[in-house]
Amino acid sequence: MWMVLVLFAVVIGVVFLHWKYGRTYEVSKQYGGPPALPILGNGLWFLNKSPVEFIKIVDDLVAVYGDHFRFWQGPQFTIYVANPTLLESILTNRHLTDKSSEYGFLTDWLGDGLLLSKRHKWHSRRKAITPAFHFRILDQFVEVFDRNAAVLVDILEQYADSNKSLDVFPFVLLYTLDVICESAMGTSVEALRNADSEYVLAVKEAATISITRMFDFIRRTPFFYFTPSYMRLRKLLKILHGYTDNVIISRRKQLMEHANNGSISTENENIELGLKKREAFLDLLLQTKIDGKPLTNLEIREEVDTFMFEGHDTTTSAVSFTLYNLAKYPAVQQKVYDEVISVIGEDPAKQIELSHLQDLNYLEMSIKETLRLYPSVPMIGRRCVEEVTIEGKTIPAGANIIIGIFTMGRDPNYFDNPLEFIPERFGGEMSLEKFNPYKYIPFSAGPRNCIGQKFAINEMKSVISKLLRHYEFVLPKDGTEPLLASELILKPHRGVPLQIRRRNINRI
Template sequence: MLAGELSASALRIRCLRLLLPSPFPSSRRRVLLRFCRRFTTTGCAATAAARKDKVIVISGPTGAGKSRLALELAKQLQGEIISADSVQVYRGLDVGSAKPSKSERQEVPHHLVDILNPSDDYSVGKFFRDARQVTQDILNRGRVPIVVGGTGLYLRWYVYGKPDVPQASIEVASQVYSELAELERSDDWDAAVQLVVKAGDPKAQDLATNDWYRLRRSLEIIKASGLPPSAFQVPYDSFKEQSISNSTSNSSIDGSSKDVNSNDLDYEFNCFFLSSPRLDLYRSIDYRCEVMLSESPGFLLEAKMLLDMGLLPNSNSATRAIGYRQAMEYLLSCKHQGGRSSPGEFHAFLADFQKASRNFAKRQMTWFRNERIYHWLDASKPMERVLNFVHDAYHDHSKNLIVPESLGMPRDASSRQELAELKKYRARNRHFVNRDACYDIIEWMTQTQSESMVSLSERKEARSGRRRRKRKPIIHSMDSALGYYLLPFLLIVVAGVWLTSRKRKNNNQKKKLAPPGPWQLPFIGNLHQLVLLSITTHLPPHEVVRRLAREHGPVMRLRLGEVTTVYLSSARAAEQAMKVHDVACATRPFSAVGEIIHYGCKNLVFLPYGEEWRRLRKLCVVELLSARRVMSFRSIRMEEVSNLVTRLETTSQQKERGHQSVDLKPLLLSLANVITSRSAFGMDSSRELNEEFVRIVEGVMGLFGAFGLSKMFPSLKFLPIISGFRSRVMALHRAVDSVLNEVIRQHMVARTRKVHGDDATEDLVDILLNIQQNNADQAFPLTMDSVKAVLLDIFIGGTDSTAVTIEWAMSEMMKNPSVMARAQTEVRSVFPDRVSEEGLSELVYLNAVINETLRLHPPGPMLPRQNQEKLEIDGYEIPTKTPIMVNVWAIGRDPSYWPEAEKFDPDRFLGSSIDYRGTHFTFLPFGAGRRMCPGIQFGMVTVQLALANLLFHFDWKLPHGMKPEDLDMREVFKIGLKRKQNLCLIPVPVASRN
């Protein structure tokens, strides 16, 4: 019956052609025939089966012209446009997102544009829900939905549906991040894959190399549900498998599948990917970036708006957008220099902007190359032809769409010739071709701090007017003989002055290659300035360095004796050293103390970067300090924190009559020491042995923080000997070695008595001995010296910084009683009976207090690096093997990034994505990159648990009637950043908790 109906419809169309008079206008004739065809087809479909609603999807790389195509198509089809652009959802971000103009939005309705403030986050799940609802509303109005945008994940969910994979909790996501972050920073993809395979997902081995997002998501799913991702239905994956199986035999010239079963999709999608040859695309993108910066009010004004809202680069969805992040970092850099910018700095920013945009377009093409449902169209062809094809494709109900060869765009990789040309490609600017072209931008930069800003066009007219007024003749008359003879002389003088200024300019440019710094004295360099400033201001070294950096810039050179060190005091410079040049700067400066104490630098801290260091770090991250291993020491932490609470309660009862205070520093240091020593050495080691080791380690830490002449004049080998410094180091090394040998001997004896190992009772020494015994790597064997060096690393890193962070957090809360009250209320509401580690992630405000404490008081105020090759940071050349110190203390207090930077305000971290894991370079308490501290999880869980218990069990008072504003908050720098005066408080036990 269906065949009969179809033949009847064809017969009706033939009859209509015969009835129409031949002089009937051809354009109206086509419209009438098209209407008749739609009417007859619709009638047949109504009798046969209900046809799915059609939706047009247009995507493509940035700058391909997809928005213009969608706009013209919507006019012809009576359609409405749904934006699938993750930036166009934000109000005020018009230029950078190439948002349609107001007149275009009035002519054609646009949806999901200007719906959020830039401070809000927008996820793919929210887009799926909003876009599907808007689509249905458009269809209910009898109009055509046209989805256009380049955000690949948005469109994947929109077309194929939302996966039913379970959502991971914040606690699970944080745990997974900590397990994989260290491996990702060290580029150890194989170890990360094996970790996920061991957790329960064997298909992780099939993932594309360095697809860290999917690997992390796989581990989240396993931990959240106990099942691998393959156990859940992911619509796109099943569609992709079927598409690949059909693409071999049934594919069009553009590579799209012609025989894909789309019955499972909610709509009948007509998907098109608009692109062009990569060289043409790159040129278009580069010019587009120039246009964005040359327009008024321009792209930079939108980036300034984001900074004025208190947002930081890469802090949320809006500030991570391509271009906006680079522009915000450029503005912050200029603001740090007093609103000044050189043409070279502007052109460097423009080059970064263009490169990021080209890389994004390349990633888009790679993403959609695997989406077989898309038909690739050549954007370099006339727009009218492309438009007509898409228009006719919408009315084609055969489901056998074939892109003609004249319009198709191959989706495969570029040819060898094109790849060779792409490798040589360099941006050639058409607008900002010289220094004068960016004069208006730089002049605008100097005005951004003032309340009234003149538009770029007005300044341009004023500047051209000034130029016209300056054009006066130098010599008014050439008739006199005097003027005739003076002319050659004047030309010679002018040429001499020009050559002299040119030579001076070249010399200045050469000098600018080296980082600036204060003037130096022979032999001692800048030592006198550091000493004088420290004596006159009573400031520690990191504060003195910040003062000098404010005068000389965020990249500054200081020479102390023979050693020239570069100090970085801005987030931009830190990111270049720890991210852009992470591999080159992955080595620490040589330490004579570390060479002796750590068995020839066999530890993770001082071992030079290389294959041996990567294997040792992998051992620490995967075996010693993984989230699973840290979780296994939970009972130790709970017991020792409970012992601390008991000691405080006993002490408070003994001193209750006199209300005498308690010195928290030795109590907190003892807590951290015992937890670390029990985790590392186990219960078999005696408490006396642990206490002896603690005393020795305190002496070692004092040596690392010492400021001696032998460090400033390393070539004078006799200085450590005659000063007695070397003998003290050797004595401490022998003491350390003696204790560690005894600990290892006890464990070796205990191992001989065990028939079967018990993972639940294993400490870190057991784990290292197992690895050392079973190590089959002959190239880099784990020697006994390496075992002892790693143990010493863990003990030093897990004790001092943990205790100091807890002490500073209590100090800041005592200094700010409202913060203390709010944190106590949260802890006592989350934990009605007792504090447990399972609920620590619910303490949102207390975690914000800890973050704010780490911002103001990082454990290590200056982080050392050393470059293994010549590199450039902020335009300055850093010679090979130069010690580099990143002043994270100064960055954490920089008002360019932190409003009211000296104020303790935990609210700044609420709802913020900024954390201490090294991805936000405005906040680096534990560093970033390959040399980032691997034991963050080990220390931070102790900090959270201890603080929660102190606030849960006690109310706290200052002694001797002291007021909060009288509390001494001065710092002193040793190996870490400590309080100058110990924190003494009065604990008042809460009766209901006893």
């Protein structure tokens, strides 16, 4: 009898799989790609693999199958694309604005915020939040960038001229956490001064657990919810959500009290006297309405947590790898330093202003070239909600699309001498603007590009220019290319060890 039941279950399973994936299987024949096992697909590739191994896996596949191919994550049909022509059609298609299923593993933390929300909700949220990133709003955060960068300079002082290597990555990470907390919530966690605080440690660990799950074949399954990792994540999110909730409730109460007792008039008087009142991202969200209704505390928390999540690790990666490149190419570092001095002046303590940042063109070119070689987000994903045809090939409904930003930036088909650090690619006769812009998309592209890219570039330029006015960065004698780990964020597996030397100007 049990044999009959097993056979019946198998038949039902086969019928279900054919019904659910039959069309997808037929479409998949249009694409080249590696052989796959039944049901498991190519999922075993990623079983017990470290983030360092992910890059090699992708590189090997690209070498064999070219800049677009298909593979299977279990029964999930996935297309990998690192071709600018295809990407332009994909990233501008209205049926391909949803994020791929991997992003769903961040839902416990970020809820339905701008990063994860879909179609109509995403469109309405994006439209409502965009004014918060207007350049007039961003101007007020320059003081936050500069003040926290001064703290970073002070902390690094003890390591200067020691002839010892220092991993700059964790220090930059604490800096970006301080900046993003103050910018997002108007509060300071003083991460640089208190690296072991409960909130700071919770951010780091929650990010590690959430991102690891995206790439682990076993943890991607519902079994994850019964593991110690999930129990730990719940405790960490209780800390993170609790902190954000308390700040939201407190700030909403303050705004209501101000409105009731007439404090608004005082703020207006301050504006007339030339005294700037800085508004955190949270304050702007508290004033935001969608379809005439204010955002709930939960909706605000989703957006604040999203801004926090997206805004610290990504910037840390970009700043750390830029410092590495400047150390590796001393002539470029000198050129950047000369520009900084010509724009801001020789006083290393002088406060940076937005006008200074706008004039640091060669520094910006160096940051952009770093993001070509070391994109903070090496891969992004989209999910096809309705079957579409792109450049003559069908993408079935439910398919995931993985976009290889890292691979494309190092492809000799799209960049001359792709492994060379040449900031001039982004200026003058070599400007990338003369070519397909979709070959260089460190902040994504199309309607779902990064809303905070101007904020991020200004923050990078501010902290790097501050550091360079005080220190010269040098590669250790045994310095080697950083070992890259491809998580959701591109990270140096063994850090970014550099030596720092005080500038002569500081000894005057």
